[in-house]
Amino acid sequence: MAVTRGLEGIVATESSISSIIDDQLTYVGYDIDDLAQNSSFEEVIYLLWNKKLPTLNELNEFKKDLAQNMAIPDEIIDHLKSYNLESVHPMAALRTAVSMLGLYDEESDVMEEEANKRKAVRLQAKMSTIVTAFGRIRKGQEPVSPREDFSFAANFLYMLNGEEPKDLEVEAINKALVLHADHELNASTFTARVCVATLSDIYSGITAAIGALKGPLHGGANERVMAMLSEIGEEDRAIDYIKEKLENKEKIMGMGHRVYEKGDPRAKHLREMSRELTKITGNSKWYNMSVKIEDYIKENKGLPANVDFYSASVYHSLGIDHDLFTPLFAVSRVSGWLAHVLEQYDNNRLIRPRADYVGPKGQKYTPIEER
Numbered sequence: 001m002a003v004t005r006g007l008e009g010i011v012a013t014e015s016s017i018s019s020i021i022d023d024q025l026t027y028v029g030y031d032i033d034d035l036a037q038n039s040s041f042e043e044v045i046y047l048l049w050n051k052k053l054p055t056l057n058e059l060n061e062f063k064k065d066l067a068q069n070m071a072i073p074d075e076i077i078d079h080l081k082s083y084n085l086e087s088v089h090p091m092a093a094l095r096t097a098v099s100m101l102g103l104y105d106e107e108s109d110v111m112e113e114e115a116n117k118r119k120a121v122r123l124q125a126k127m128s129t130i131v132t133a134f135g136r137i138r139k140g141q142e143p144v145s146p147r148e149d150f151s152f153a154a155n156f157l158y159m160l161n162g163e164e165p166k167d168l169e170v171e172a173i174n175k176a177l178v179l180h181a182d183h184e185l186n187a188s189t190f191t192a193r194v195c196v197a198t199l200s201d202i203y204s205g206i207t208a209a210i211g212a213l214k215g216p217l218h219g220g221a222n223e224r225v226m227a228m229l230s231e232i233g234e235e236d237r238a239i240d241y242i243k244e245k246l247e248n249k250e251k252i253m254g255m256g257h258r259v260y261e262k263g264d265p266r267a268k269h270l271r272e273m274s275r276e277l278t279k280i281t282g283n284s285k286w287y288n289m290s291v292k293i294e295d296y297i298k299e300n301k302g303l304p305a306n307v308d309f310y311s312a313s314v315y316h317s318l319g320i321d322h323d324l325f326t327p328l329f330a331v332s333r334v335s336g337w338l339a340h341v342l343e344q345y346d347n348n349r350l351i352r353p354r355a356d357y358v359g360p361k362g363q364k365y366t367p368i369e370e371r
């Protein structure tokens with residue numbers, strides 16, 4: 001059997017949600033540059049789920065629906081409080097709490113299309129509440145309830161910090177949410193599709209996807225980028241640090257991509273946001289350091305920066321805890337996961353590849369006392 005390690009280049013499904021063609025990303029045919037510049041995250045979720053941009057009325061209804069579904073059961077808040085708050089990673093907390101959400105949803109195992117759409121709204125709305133509640137609880141603060149008059153992006157910051165966010169901060173979070181919403185058949189989306197292709201429920205699919213996003217080769221890279229920048233500390237140390245890492249055959253987080261050759265089209269938006277925000281917050285060294293690393297890796301390894309690279313200094317400048325970077329990615333990407341889960345249910349076939357067996361053959365069982 002011919003083996004394609006990592007399924008590189010294998011086309012495993014048809015999809016009409018997002019595409020990557022000639023290094024350009026589109027959501028339902030809309031260029032990511034256009035959406036990043038002009039759209040709200042709520043519009044993008046609507047687009048991914050309905051394959052069309054909403055009218056004003058549709059958008060207002062959708063926003064209301066999301067806002068009204070943001071509250072999470074008290075039992076989940078209590079559960080979050082019961083974790084070992086000093087050591088539990090917020091992605092592990094999110095994975096567990098999302099699985100738990102399924103226990104409190106009476107429609108959890110109802111597989112009808114309309115019920116699945118209602119569950120999609122609930123999951124989309126509640127993940128932001130879980131992440132921000134956990135972010136506060138572990139600091140000894142009480143969770144803050146969402147405000148129905150706030151946008152999704154504003155509510156994320158409001159629930160996290162307990163104060164009205166500034167317009168500039170809301171704009172930055174909105175753009176980051178738009179840029180992270182979907183990305184064709186990336187590892188976590190594929191995981192969600194594999195899970196629900198067994199006709200398992202949406203909560204199982206999203207829980208599995210969170211687990212896949214958590215890894216450092218995928219969404220977990222953004223937190224590691226900031227750890228790397230912090231370890232470097234000063235701009236003039238950046239290149240020596242990177243050279244040493246490369247000599248030791250270590251990977252540079254936030255660099256490289258399985259699909260993009262010339263570059264990740266989302267990175268330039270985050271790079272510009274990083275430039276602006278680090279300047280405003282008097283933190284330009286993080287941006288300058290990142291540019292040096294990006295240029296060096298591009299020149300010496302031919303690898304482009306991916307979406308996780310500049311999002312690190314953007315989120316840091318917004319005062320977000322470093323281990324909440326990946327959960328914030330999940331708060332956006334759940335929109336894409338849900339679109340793919342719904343698409344998978346719509347035209348399902350079990351996903352079951354083969355493995356080329358290379359282990360020993362013809363072995364005979366020996367009783368335990370003879371081994």
Ligand SMILES: CC(=O)SCCNC(=O)CCNC(=O)[C@H](O)C(C)(C)COP(=O)(O)OP(=O)(O)OC[C@H]1O[C@@H](n2cnc3c(N)ncnc32)[C@H](O)[C@@H]1OP(=O)(O)O
Pocket residue numbers: 006216217218219221250251252253254255256257258259301303306307308
């Ligand atoms: C949202 C996202 O998921 S974006 C990706 C986030 N992940 C990261 O930023 C982690 C760092 N990057 C990587 O590990 C990889 O580039 C991936 C996982 C993103 C893509 O990996 P793959 O397509 O499987 O490429 P693979 O890991 O096989 O690398 C191919 C070659 O490039 C090198 N390479 C790839 N990425 C990097 C990197 N970031 N730093 C240094 N070398 C790298 C590998 O060492 C390998 O070299 P070799 O052929 O000499 O052994």
Ligand SMILES: O=C([O-])CC(=O)C(=O)O
Pocket residue numbers: 182183185186187218258259306307
């Ligand atoms: O597509 C990928 O392999 C990873 C990625 O950039 C994403 O999920 O946004």
